Amino acid sequence: xxxxxxxxxxxxxxxxxxxxxxxxxxxxxxxxxxxxxxxxxxxxxxxxxxxxxxxxxxxxxxxxxxxxxxxxxxxxxxxxxxxxxxxxxxxxxxxxxxxxxxxxxxxxxxxxxxxxxxxxxxxxxxxxxxxxxxxxxxxxxxxxxxxxxxxxxxxxxxxxxxxxxxxxxxxxxxxxxxxxxxxxxxxxxxxxxxxxxxxxxxxxxxxxxxxxxxxxxxxxxxxxxxxxxxxxxxxxxxxxxxxxxxxxxxxxxxxxxxxxxxxxxxxxxxxxxxxxxxxxxxxxxxxxxxxxxxxxxxxxxxxxxxxxxxxxxxxxxxxxxxxxxxxxxxxxxxxxxxxxxxxxxxxxxxxxxxxxxxxxxxxxxxxxxxxxxxxxxxxxxxxxxxxxxxxxxxxxxxxxxxxxxxxxxxxxxxxxxxxxxxxxxxxxxxxxxxxxxxxxxxxxxxxxxxxxxxxxx
Ligand code: HEC
Ligand code: HEC
Numbered sequence: 001x002x003x004x005x006x007x008x009x010x011x012x013x014x015x016x017x018x019x020x021x022x023x024x025x026x027x028x029x030x031x032x033x034x035x036x037x038x039x040x041x042x043x044x045x046x047x048x049x050x051x052x053x054x055x056x057x058x059x060x061x062x063x064x065x066x067x068x069x070x071x072x073x074x075x076x077x078x079x080x081x082x083x084x085x086x087x088x089x090x091x092x093x094x095x096x097x098x099x100x101x102x103x104x105x106x107x108x109x110x111x112x113x114x115x116x117x118x119x120x121x122x123x124x125x126x127x128x129x130x131x132x133x134x135x136x137x138x139x140x141x142x143x144x145x146x147x148x149x150x151x152x153x154x155x156x157x158x159x160x161x162x163x164x165x166x167x168x169x170x171x172x173x174x175x176x177x178x179x180x181x182x183x184x185x186x187x188x189x190x191x192x193x194x195x196x197x198x199x200x201x202x203x204x205x206x207x208x209x210x211x212x213x214x215x216x217x218x219x220x221x222x223x224x225x226x227x228x229x230x231x232x233x234x235x236x237x238x239x240x241x242x243x244x245x246x247x248x249x250x251x252x253x254x255x256x257x258x259x260x261x262x263x264x265x266x267x268x269x270x271x272x273x274x275x276x277x278x279x280x281x282x283x284x285x286x287x288x289x290x291x292x293x294x295x296x297x298x299x300x301x302x303x304x305x306x307x308x309x310x311x312x313x314x315x316x317x318x319x320x321x322x323x324x325x326x327x328x329x330x331x332x333x334x335x336x337x338x339x340x341x342x343x344x345x346x347x348x349x350x351x352x353x354x355x356x357x358x359x360x361x362x363x364x365x366x367x368x369x370x371x372x373x374x375x376x377x378x379x380x381x382x383x384x385x386x387x388x389x390x391x392x393x394x395x396x397x398x399x400x401x402x403x404x405x406x407x408x409x410x411x412x413x414x415x416x417x418x419x420x421x422x423x424x425x426x427x428x429x430x431x432x433x434x435x436x437x438x439x440x441x442x443x444x445x446x447x448x449x450x451x452x453x454x455x456x457x
Contacts, residue, residue: 065243076197093117099368109194114368127172156288182241258454274441285418303355310348312413315404347409
């Protein structure tokens with residue numbers, strides 16, 4: 001809760017960059033260009049959610065971005081588009097139940113993380129390490145992190161307020177926050193050897209030149225656009241970002257909970273009780289990290305504080321990379337993200353995900369280990385009471401608690417915030433029927449309760 005205020009403030013920065021009259025490429029480059037900007041957070045500068053989502057027509061650039069998003073011919077295999085892993089029918093997540101998705105030239109390569117739903121990703125603020133100030137945007141993140149390496153992460157209590165001077169990593173895109181803008185983000189999958197697997201810029205440019213929408217590029221950006229590969233790439237990635245930013249399907253704001261917040265529907269007794277337990281610091285305490293109230297500037301909640309936490313999720317043997325016992329995905333401190341590897345106090349931390357559309361997800365947590373919300377709830381309630389239920393044992397029969405984080409960094413795991421403040425013999429924070437109510441509440445976060453944006457007048 002405590003950071004909601006300054007985050008809202010930060011989101012209000014960069015006037016002009018969130019303008020919806022984004023017809024000119026120049027304005028995009030100025031705000032979310034390759035030099036670093038905030039296209040992911042530009043959405044937040046808009047005055048209200050309804051202005052974003054009631055528009056039915058996409059700009060020419062966003063229409064181009066939509067074509068790129070759905071085009072499998074831009075991949076080495078010819079079969080993988082952004083939409084393959086981010087399917088609009090699944091709230092822009094994958095349709096299958098695999099922990100990690102297949103990609104690469106022959107569709108046999110896998111990454112190390114679940115493919116997240118990317119609805120609402122446009123609201124992620126840029127990556128920063130608190131305490132936040134408005135001048136933070138150009139500072140060296142590794143330096144701030146180094147200065148904070150002895151600071152402990154403050155305790156999180158739903159509705160509570162902790163010291164505002166704590167150094168807290170937050171924001172960014174990807175589960176380790178390694179890029180700041182949707183435009184920069186698109187560069188990842190296009191060239192990731194386990195995803196669309198283009199080998200270099202020219203490789204991709206050749207495919208774009210052959211695409212059915214090559215003329216659109218010329219019309220929008222000028223007839224010379226194909227003679228400057230780097231420029232073309234930047235325009236293509238900017239167009240994808242525009243699509244994710246403009247198209248209402250990415251941020252419909254029409255879940256039952258949105259209708260409830262807008263005063264346009266009631267929750268059932270079970271859903272209401274679930275909401276109460278979700279917020280109660282002595283029960284679920286979920287809202288301490290998954291913020292469920294409107295922000296200070298009146299924007300609908302994102303169900304995340306965008307901050308990083310280590311929950312000690314069990315190692316997932318279904319991920320091929322985990323066959324190597326020395327391999328660990330430690331989120332903020334690497335190996336994918338490379339600028340914070342020295343900050344071992346961040347090892348094991350991943351960004352708190354939004355819970356919008358969460359009950360339609362096929363897999364949960366960064367490594368996709370769980371397949372149902374009930375599994376997730378069991379982990380939250382029993383991790384510290386009956387750890388043997390979740391973790392493997394060593395040859396002596398001892399339970400290897402937090403077995404996906406090397407022993408040296410296991411102290412980073414959150415063991416203070418409810419419901420993680422338990423020990424063997426304690427009773428779980430929520431009973432079976434209370435868990436059912438929380439899940440009933442989470443089911444109200446799915447877009448499509450009605451067709452219109454709940455906050456539209
Ligand atoms: C083979 C599957 C796959 C394909 C294809 C793919 N992605 Fe992803 N996407 C992922 C995975 C896995 C992650 C999380 C990776 C990480 O955190 O390191 C991700 C993360 C993202 C995120 C960040 C979400 C967040 O919460 O931070 C966005 C936005 C995104 N992808 C957009 C795209 C776009 C645009 C394309 C096409 C250019 C694309 N993806 C293609 C699997 C895929
Ligand atoms: C201390 C902060 C914190 C609290 C409290 C918390 N969460 Fe989370 N939640 C996280 C983080 C961080 C992750 C991602 C962890 C990972 O992937 O390693 C997460 C992941 C999840 C996921 C998986 C979503 C996905 O896309 O994979 C669900 C569901 C969830 N939380 C629900 C809850 C519920 C319900 C509660 C209350 C019982 C709760 N959380 C309490 C921080 C928190």
